[in-house]
Amino acid sequence: MRDANFIIENNAKPIWHPMAHPADMRANAPKVITGGRGAHITDIDGRTTLDAVGGLWNVNLGYSCDPIKQAIADQLDALPYYSGFRGTTNAPSIELAYELVEWFRPDGMARAFFTSGGSDSVETALRLARQYWKIKGEGDRTKFLALKKGYHGTHFGGASVNGNANFRRNYEPLMPGVFHIPAPNAYRNPFGETDPARVAELCANALEDEIAFQGADTIAAFIMEPVLGAGGVIVPHESFMPRVREILDRHGILLISDEVVAGFGRTGAWSGARLWGVKPDMMTVAKAVTSGYFPLGATMIGDKVAEAFESDKSSFGSIGHGYTYSGHPVGCAAGLATLAETKRLKLNENAAARGAELGSALEKLKASHEVVGDVRYQGLMAGIEIVADRAKKTPGDKAMMDRIAEVAYAADVMIRVSGNMIILSPPLIITADDVAKIADALDKGLAAA
Template sequence: MVAHDSNFLKENNARHLWHPMAHPAEMRAHPPKVLVGAEGVTLTDVEGHRTLDAVGGLWNVNLGYSCDPVKKAIADQLNALPYYSAFRGTTTGSAVELSYQLAEWFKQDGLVRSFFTSGGSDSVETSLRLARQYHKIRGERDRTKFLSLKKGYHGTHFGGASVNGNTNFRRNYEPLLPGCFQIASPYLYRNPFNETDPARLAELCAAALEDEIVFQGADTIAAFIMEPVLGAGGVIPPHESFMPKVREICDRHGILLIADEVITAFGRTGAWTGSRLWGVKPDLTCMAKAITNGYFPFGAVMISEKVVDAFENDATAFGAIGHGYTYSAHPVGAAAALACLSETKKLDVPANAALRGAELLAGCLALKEKHEVVGDVRGKGLMVALELVADRSTKKPIDKKVIGLVFEKAYEAGVMIRVSGNNIILSPPLVITTSDVNKIVAALHEALAAA
């Protein structure tokens, strides 16, 4: 563990740093936990208190904090070639090898090319740009609009915020990108149709998509973007029929389907990707987070043969990619990703995510039986949410102070959880054990009792 002056850290905590997704005044009033070490799936804070990380960093530390092959790959690449640009005229060995490995990994999904980015928001921005460009290449230059789901989350760039379906990520930054429209998500616990049958809800949401396409004009829409399982919006798994229905509707209207797999790729749902879980082949797929286990900022957009053919067979200026980042295809990030892919395959983490996810979901459903404050429990693989309510009959969200208390009590009991709105979100590393699951459930029981 790296030595730190604990007094200095505590005195300066939240005094000079603004934190993502937080009010600066709140952070100053209630400084965040200062973490100084991690091993396996356990975090250590500046006070020496140890907690099981039931958040997995931020959905991304799938292999835990002690994945030495990834750390070694980073160190070796730093020694060999710490950086070079992938802009026209140069590339690096690790970038070439990673593009090959990803093409092999995803060829059964029809994804055959990569564009590398610095993270998830960059990947979403890239996919939106490529979608518009695809239609321009084909001479359909009115196709500029984007459709998405309410409660969907797609990062924080202006394009991603514009297709986001959560007001708290949008309102303070409006006006956003014009031409972005959201439809009802297949959110069984709260939906405008008051529908309680998941299959019927999937039909109603698909019909709403079709209706919006007709209203906007299919020939004005570039793409529909969705998370295969909605994450930051509260872990909302759709019925298995929903994404295939979306795929069929997009195909029929000439609209590209973008799968935002920033959270769901590489095993979190219990399948290698969320799209593969539902049996769908997207046109563009956004990835980041677990691609390097969170050890290095890196992302990718995987591109289908249909889109590739339009670009690579183009003889005009419309096919030139006028887009990229200083750190696109960063050689250290690519090396980390290569090592991470190898470990992910070797450990078969999707299988463990499915097994431990079923245990965690069952444990959380048992908590619902014991605690009136739990209104709903839902999940897929190692993506689980408990929605807390003040009244089950009205579904009124719980008071912010109460859910803050749940966070603190869980932390005291040795488990780090994430609070988002009135949801407790659990996304632990995919290498957790049954014992870890039991510890998470026990800590939540103790914390919910305090609520």
């Protein structure tokens, strides 16, 4: 390992960063994080902060979870890699698939297909959805519907169902046959409505309308996050996802629940779909499945889809899709230890309790800071929408956002800024004192803005 001077000297030079302009990164070198313990991280200058970002919505168990580290070390000793392509497999992947099916059984899931991360899981779900319809003899069902503001990763399929213009424009043309409906956001929506239940109803009506326009028999699936994350922490009214399920059922369209953020307790429920009492046809997971200790994801396949593939007599049932690292034994060993710890510590309950405290702290910040346009939260997913003008809802600019982040960091809390949103997704192990510390740092940051 080279020394700290080398790292600082080369920061943002030989490397391009995701979701950033290379020139901007060179001009404003990112913080180099060198250590982590519990919910805290330490940067290369030796400054320790509470990580209210949780890595990237993923380090649910914090940075020093011994059982995960031990499981990884043990598996590296036993077998660092073997493939799951036809003819071979490995033991941890079988065991983790079993555990994931148990975990998501209440959501109607029956099988797991392993991937290397969230984008892969989304890609897999989209592809399996099309294949499902070919198996069923309805090969015209190829289109996908999705929510504006939805985030589904950056592969071409995921970017195509993605509902954020900034992730689409530079890579167009994207996949044809993808259509978007408005997100159920009571703060900003095309209907001029503020009542969350009414907004949910209007968005669901838009879905119904789009299905009628496209023709239900051309649509493979609708994909949504149960709580929208990267698009600005949009928490739908509780009626939305059940109504979506009812509409899709009526038209025979599959529902893919993108649980890459919401899965494993972050919303206060063990899955986002379960939070709303909905059973999807497929679910995509990644991130917290290993608490970020190893890149791993999975597409969970529900009963109906599994049954169609497994009883297939057509020529379409064989899966022509997969990754070298599908079912990576080290990742799966990490996943097994993560799930066991997640369950043992009842992280869903802590997410709900700490999330309620964080939510009321955010409401207080909204009452005392003009720059706060809206606060949105569910469990330990939270967002603060910053505005330059509250009445006009003018989005806060980059200078404001940078200032808030800088002051919060000086108050020992790492927050994430995305557009005019402050995004909070701390580890699910945080304490009530940690929540108070996050609120205090935000108070200082918002005052400075």
